[in-house]
Amino acid sequence: MSKNKEFVKFENVDKSYDGKQLVVKGLNLDIEEGEFVTMLGPSGSGKTTCLMMLAGFETPTNGQIYLDNKVISDIPPHKRGIGMVFQNYALFPHMTVYENLAFPLRVRKIPKDEADKKVDKALSMVSLQGFEARMPMQLSGGQQQRVAVARSLVFDPQLVLMDEPLGALDKNLRESMQYEIKHIHENIGVTVVYVTHDQTEALTMSNRIAVFNDGKVQQLSSPDALYEKPVNSFVAEFIGENNTFGGEISEVSGDKCKVKLNSGTEILANPIVAKTKGEKTTVSLRPERALIDPETKMDNNYKGNIEEVIYHGDHTRLRVDLLGNKNFILKVPNSSNRMDIKEGKEINIGWNSIDCRALDPK
Amino acid sequence: MSQEQILSSDGIPLQESLKKAERKNKLKALFLVAPLFLFILIIYIFPIGDMLFRSVDDRMITKMLPKTFIAMEKWDGKDLPEEPVYEGLYEDLSLLKKNKTFGKIIARLNYEKSGFSSLIKKTIRKIDKLEEGNYKEQFIKIHKRWGQSEYLVALKNTAPNWSYAKYLKGVDLKFDESRNIIQQDEDRRIYKTLWLRTINVAFWVTIFCFILAYPIAHLLATLPMKYSNLLMICVLLPFWTSLLVRTSSWMVLLQQQGPINDLIVWLGWAADDNRPELMYNVIGTFVAMTQILLPFMVLPLYSVMKTISPSLMRAGKSLGGTPLVSFFKIYFPLTIPGIGAGSLLVFILAIGYYITPALVGGASGSLISNNIAYHMKSSLDWAFASALGTMLLVGVLAIYWVYNKLVGIDNIKLG
Structure with a gap:
């Protein structure tokens, strides 16, 4: 059986709360069955609103949402059969772990012995067997989180929504939970729509990431494509670290172009958004793609002054004054043959034009 | 008892020095609480205590007729009492008349048994004219109810210092003459x-x-x-x-x-x-x-x-x-x-x-x-x-x- 490519489909969805501002603008988004899609964006970008519309707690102002090819706008939340993990877990504080997990089964009138099996299975999935009789308040944050995940999966929904579920956990726990959720997803093959503002979380867990800003999906692609090939300045800035130069296209030749920077220098770049001569552009370059004293020949090579050295353990960050950008960041991996880097020293920096993407101007 | 005592650095047992250190704070706390504590004591605890006390306090008659009740201790409460009781009554009532404090006793006794009001009033009116000796006869002459044992029994029943009769009344019950608890008369049952x-x-x-x-x-x-x-x-x-x-x-x-x-x-x-x-x-x-x-x-x-x-x-x-x-x-x-x-x-x-x-x-x-x-x-x-x-x-x-x-x-x- 082939997988439904449009298992979840947003079609021209608009959403406004006050009739003055659109929180979500003409959203189109397809999610494949069994996929792990993350909605990533700064707060107020409309990602949680999208999730709430999918869950049925908000109604789209315009447009349609389809689940498995059926319009779901008229289906109330409790009939959608969508599992959901909430930001603060929303465990029922007056029920034990078992009762929490049995709740979706009981309202579906599943016989008790079958329900017991399902609860047991779900708890073993998050390795919390033996915690059935505990109250949520007696559990640690991480355990509560796992119960919430187990509860959203216990009634075998086709789709699970997660609304910043790891936001309240500390860093270490968050990382281990990321892997745990990812593995659960791989094991049972359920479709997951995940909302977060934490890009590392998104990059670690997802099949595809939808970057939201200003009520729109800026880019929907796999984590590597998102990082390596951002399609606009917002995505380039939002995901990972980014060095930028403002300038104007002065010449285009095939897959390369020349950009005349504001400081007057011309550099070679890869035309992505800005493709015609005279167009304003922001050139984006990942810090790790620029090398100090490159051994192989690179088509951009300039000298810069080290302004600041920040030791990070596994790598050292350099802030360099390069071509008029005083905040050009370089990452030097920590290795035994450490280079002599000191503040005020002049160094040679080189990068390939293909890594240097001419995007829309900021 | 081998438990070693923990000492603080200056050699004083830890518990003692802790107490010493905390004492000042405790005194401060006590000082802050004191006004409220006094206020509650005066405005709340005392009145409630007084209320509880009043509801069971039944010493009034005993206090006002002290000699009578001392004499009554020897009476079995069946037939009419002997002379000493009447003598006591005479002395007590004379004193009450002199001090003009008999109002309360009339109300209280009439509550115990109706008919007491006129009995006492008439007795006090004529008490000055009594001659010494043989008070029993003279009393019965003043009012024939002094010759009916139920009135004297009712009087004796008020002897205990404490009484829960008011509580019985609160639930439509009462004592009859022989101190049995019975239902209030039909037309007076309102509290239930x-x-x-x-x-x-x-x-x-x-x-x-x-x-x-x-x-x-x-x-x-x-x-x-x-x-x-x-x-x-x-x-x-x-x-x-x-x-x-x-x-x-x-x-x-x-x-x-x-x-x-x-x-x-x-x-x-x-x-x-x-x-x-x-x-x-x-x-x-x-x-x-x-x-x-x-x-x-x-x-x-x-x-x-x-x-x-x-x-x-x-x-x-x-x-x-x-x-x-x-x-x-x-x-x-x-x-x-x-x-x-x-x-x-x-x-x-x-x-x-x-x-x-x-x-x-x-x-x-x-x-x-x-x-x-x-x-x-x-x-x-x-x-x-x-x-x-x-x-x-x-x-x-x-x-x-x-x-x-x-x-x-x-x-x-x-x-």
Whole structure:
């Protein structure tokens, strides 16, 4: 059986709360069955609103949402059969772990012995067997989180929504939970729509990431494509670290172009958004793609002054004054043959034009 | 006993130096608490103690007729007593007459047995003319009731210093001549009805308050701030108005020519010449008390509902519970501490409510507290008022105890 490519489909969805501002603008988004899609964006970008519309707690102002090819706008939340993990877990504080997990089964009138099996299975999935009789308040944050995940999966929904579920956990726990959720997803093959503002979380867990800003999906692609090939300045800035130069296209030749920077220098770049001569552009370059004293020949090579050295353990960050950008960041991996880097020293920096993407101007 | 004593660095046992270090703070705390403690002691503990004391204190007659009662100790209480008792009576009553303090004793004895009033009055009037010796005969000559043993038995029955007769009266019971507990005479049985009515009114007022307050509290807890503040003011507005003003405005509304009756007539539910009585009966008490006590139900409910995350209801729905199921399985159980606190508060306030039933209750809508007030102000039977008050207090404590057993007092949330 082939997988439904449009298992979840947003079609021209608009959403406004006050009739003055659109929180979500003409959203189109397809999610494949069994996929792990993350909605990533700064707060107020409309990602949680999208999730709430999918869950049925908000109604789209315009447009349609389809689940498995059926319009779901008229289906109330409790009939959608969508599992959901909430930001603060929303465990029922007056029920034990078992009762929490049995709740979706009981309202579906599943016989008790079958329900017991399902609860047991779900708890073993998050390795919390033996915690059935505990109250949520007696559990640690991480355990509560796992119960919430187990509860959203216990009634075998086709789709699970997660609304910043790891936001309240500390860093270490968050990382281990990321892997745990990812593995659960791989094991049972359920479709997951995940909302977060934490890009590392998104990059670690997802099949595809939808970057939201200003009520729109800026880019929907796999984590590597998102990082390596951002399609606009917002995505380039939002995901990972980014060095930028403002300038104007002065010449285009095939897959390369020349950009005349504001400081007057011309550099070679890869035309992505800005493709015609005279167009304003922001050139984006990942810090790790620029090398100090490159051994192989690179088509951009300039000298810069080290302004600041920040030791990070596994790598050292350099802030360099390069071509008029005083905040050009370089990452030097920590290795035994450490280079002599000191503040005020002049160094040679080189990068390939293909890594240097001419995007829309900021 | 091999446990080693831990010393602080200057060699003093740790516990001692800790006490020393904490002493100053403890004294400070005590000093801060002292005014309130004294205030409670003087304004609250002493009066309640005094009330308890008064309700059982029955030394008045014994004190006023000391010689009589000493003489009576030797009397078996069957036939007429011997001479010493009458001699005692003579001396005691003469003294009372001289000091002009016999008013109280007449009321108290007449309560014990009717007929005492005229008996004592006549005796005191003629007591100066008695000659020394053979008082028994002379007394019987003054009034033949001195020759009837039941009066003297009744007098002897007042001998114990403590009596719970007032409590018996509070539940329509009394002592007969031979100290058996019997039912009050049919036409004087009013307290059982009064107690039942009080509990009934308190119960229904609590229910009505709950029904009205629950949705308001929910709205308050879920509305956006700017609307909920306004609504909160509407809820609290009655709080800021004098109780008397509120009750009087209910009198304006509920009277037979009042706007509510006008509306009922206009709607055709009642004929103009047959307007329903909405006041001076139990309906008026219900309506006015429910309105006045409503904030006491709204506030605890609100404070509890405020803490219930809206995502819980959403979680319930997303897990497949219909709105109704989610409400009853998730939201409602979480509001129980608020319901408990509100109900307890309203019930306890209602059970001792005074002004409102006094003004709009009429005869059929007056409650036990109105009767207490009557005995305090009109009949001046403070002992009986105290007994009723104590019974009310014990009743409230009993409710509190039952509530604690059923729900647990730490489950209460007042705000």
